[in-house]
Amino acid sequence: MSRNTQPSALLVLEDGRVFRGRSYGAEGETFGEAVFSTGMTGYQETLTDPSYHRQVVVQTAPHIGNTGMNDEDPESRRIWVAGYVVRDPARLPSNWRSRRSLDDALRADGVVGISGVDTRALTRHLRERGAMRVGISSTETDPNALLERVRATPRMEGAELAAEVTATEPYVVPAIGTKRYTVAAVDLGIKSMTPHRLAERGVEVHVLPATTALEDVLALGPDGVFMSNGPGDPETADHPVEVLRGVLARGIPFFGICFGNQVFGRALGLGTYKLRYGHRGINQPVQDLTTGKVEVTAHNHGFAVAWPTGSDDSPDGGPDDAADTSATGRSRRHARAAIETEFGPARVTHVCLNDDVVEGLSLSDREGRLRAFSVQYHPEAAAGPHDAAYLFDRFVGLMAGAGRTDSTGTTTHPEGAA
Numbered sequence: 233m234s235r236n237t238q239p240s241a242l243l244v245l246e247d248g249r250v251f252r253g254r255s256y257g258a259e260g261e262t263f264g265e266a267v268f269s270t271g272m273t274g275y276q277e278t279l280t281d282p283s284y285h286r287q288v289v290v291q292t293a294p295h296i297g298n299t300g301m302n303d304e305d306p307e308s309r310r311i312w313v314a315g316y317v318v319r320d321p322a323r324l325p326s327n328w329r330s331r332r333s334l335d336d337a338l339r340a341d342g343v344v345g346i347s348g349v350d351t352r353a354l355t356r357h358l359r360e361r362g363a364m365r366v367g368i369s370s371t372e373t374d375p376n377a378l379l380e381r382v383r384a385t386p387r388m389e390g391a392e393l394a395a396e397v398t399a400t401e402p403y404v405v406p407a408i409g410t411k412r413y414t415v416a417a418v419d420l421g422i423k424s425m426t427p428h429r430l431a432e433r434g435v436e437v438h439v440l441p442a443t444t445a446l447e448d449v450l451a452l453g454p455d456g457v458f459m460s461n462g463p464g465d466p467e468t469a470d471h472p473v474e475v476l477r478g479v480l481a482r483g484i485p486f487f488g489i490c491f492g493n494q495v496f497g498r499a500l501g502l503g504t505y506k507l508r509y510g511h512r513g514i515n516q517p518v519q520d521l522t523t524g525k526v527e528v529t530a531h532n533h534g535f536a537v538a539w540p541t542g543s544d545d546s547p548d549g550g551p552d553d554a555a556d557t558s559a560t561g562r563s564r565r566h567a568r569a570a571i572e573t574e575f576g577p578a579r580v581t582h583v584c585l586n587d588d589v590v591e592g593l594s595l596s597d598r599e600g601r602l603r604a605f606s607v608q609y610h611p612e613a614a615a616g617p618h619d620a621a622y623l624f625d626r627f628v629g630l631m632a633g634a635g636r637t638d639s640t641g642t643t644t645h646p647e648g649a650a
């Protein structure tokens with residue numbers, strides 16, 4: 233069916249702004265947090281990333297759906313976005329891997345979307361006013377009636393969503409080639425490329441439900457523990473934080489991505505806060521403060537870890553503080569990048585060069601050897617640039633240095649090393 237024959241649809245933001253367009257994907261009504269993603273490619277990976285659960289994604293790239301949907305690129309078993317907003321959808325997909333149109337895929341998963349929207353105007357609105365609740369409907373014609381329902385939906389702040397996306401049962405992603413290490417990966421909304429990147433490096437990955445108890449993580453005798461990306465407010469992640477604190481107290485190597493970075497921050501005693509409109513796209517510049525190197529990276533986050541508070545007059549490391557990108561603001565923050573925690577010395581290792589948001593953390597032992605680290609962005613690069621792939625090697629290196637050498641288990645972790 234050509235889009236011109238699609239029924240009309242309505243998009244209403246919680247502050248009352250209205251956009252009109254045509255129904256795209258499933259017909260009906262949906263609600264969520266309106267966020268925009270600037271990726272020019274990778275819509276299939278975006279749509280199937282569980283971190284987008286309960287979010288309505290606005291694509292700033294005007295043409296969406298051109299390469300259809302294939303069987304190779306999904307990051308999970310379904311499309312997770314709560315709704316989809318595009319400007320000019322492809323009428324006919326064209327790609328050798330394409331199996332179905334994006335429109336059909338959205339419909340098959342019951343995902344309500346809208347096309348023909350001025351996504352530039354909508355994005356500028358979200359940049360100015362911040363991410364906010366939104367409704368899309370192909371059944372409602374009265375914007376005020378839809379607005380009322382938008383305002384009755386829950387906000388992203390305080391939302392505990394990992395349980396809604398995590399695996400219900402543990403499963404194993406086998407190592408590719410010779411097995412060298414075992415990793416326990418806590419699934420807070422994991423993307424399938426992440427265990428794959430580890431498997432490529434000889435890691436057998438045991439993906440565990442978000443509710444897994446510390447004893448069950450330890451029972452696997454893992455060489456390392458991983459915590460994944462995922463939806464919702466990191467302030468609600470008390471259980472993963474407790475599990476991670478147990479892992480860190482035992483000196484087991486740890487690597488975290490995105491939500492995993494926020495959980496790590498909390499385990500180290502740092503706070504988290506909501507960004508005004510977040511980082512979503514595949515060309516965000518991040519600087520490694522330890523080497524000075526800049527990498528171009530894939531992002532999808534609406535919350536961030538607060539800068540450690542120092543003895544200066546800075547309020548809380550939260551939004552106002554991070555927004556001060558003057559040279560003074562930067563040097564004040566960087567001066568307190570290093571902190572002392574109950575597990576040892578930790579530091580902010582990475583920052584986003586657009587707005588100075590914390591993008592990575594590390595924990596060392598007293599001799600300065602790395603023990604655990606995390607990044608707020610997406611080194612698995614699905615989609616996105618591969619600049620940050622070295623982080624998977626770093627995790628493997630960490631496990632190699634921590635005691636156990638390989639699956640023959642000739643040496644073991646120093647128990648309780650801290």
Ligand SMILES: NC(=O)CC[C@H](N)C(=O)O
Pocket residue numbers: 283460461462463464465466489490491492532533534535536
């Ligand atoms: N991709 C993620 O892991 C996102 C983490 C968290 N839900 C955020 O929005 O910041």
